[in-house]
Amino acid sequence: MKLQSIRLAGAAALLLLGGSAWAQARKLVEFTGSPAPAAVPIPFRGVIKCIGAGNPAPADTDLPPWCPAGTQTSGMNRIQGGKWVTSDPNTTGDMTWFHNFTVDSATFAGPWWGSFMLNVPGKGTWQGWYWGEGPVGGGWYLRLIGVGLGGFDQSTFMAEASQLDSTKPITITGRYLQPKSQ
Secondary structure, three states: OHHHHHHHHHHHHHHHOOOOHHHHOOOEEEEEEEEOOOOOOOOEOOEEEEEOOOOOOOOOOOOOOOOOOOOEEEEEEEEEEEEEEEOOHHHOEEEEEEEEEEEEOOOOOEEEEEEEEEEEOOOEEEEEEEEEEEEEOOEEEEEEEEEEEEOOOOOEEEEEEEEOOOOOOOEEEEEEEOOOOO
């Protein structure tokens, strides 16, 4: 795990140093896209707790609201899956999120953080951490940073998933440092 943390810290530095001679030897690829519009079951809802107003027990449901207004909802180890479809085949695949959050129970405003794995069938996996907040101005955002495994080994990945207006679709924008083998 320590090695993975070191690799992720280096990932951010490499993507920010895109103009360096080392980075110029490898192509910086940009992509856009959105999650596929399919309902994906949540296989593990994680641990949900209500904080405040006597710490009531949360509702035993997969979807919010779990806690009454006037409290905060804390979620840990919530697993969610889905598909990412982007303009680049190296960032299109099956996304698994491992969510954590502490949000206002009535508005769901507050921070989200956790890890992710984006499996690109037959090519490799991107994995790393994300953080974000919602709702912000009627929407939300998540920032992702990760490293590649398999066919993406020694590559770095940075993206943002956002829906800044709830009437518009979720958008994904990002970039990655092309693997040495490509």
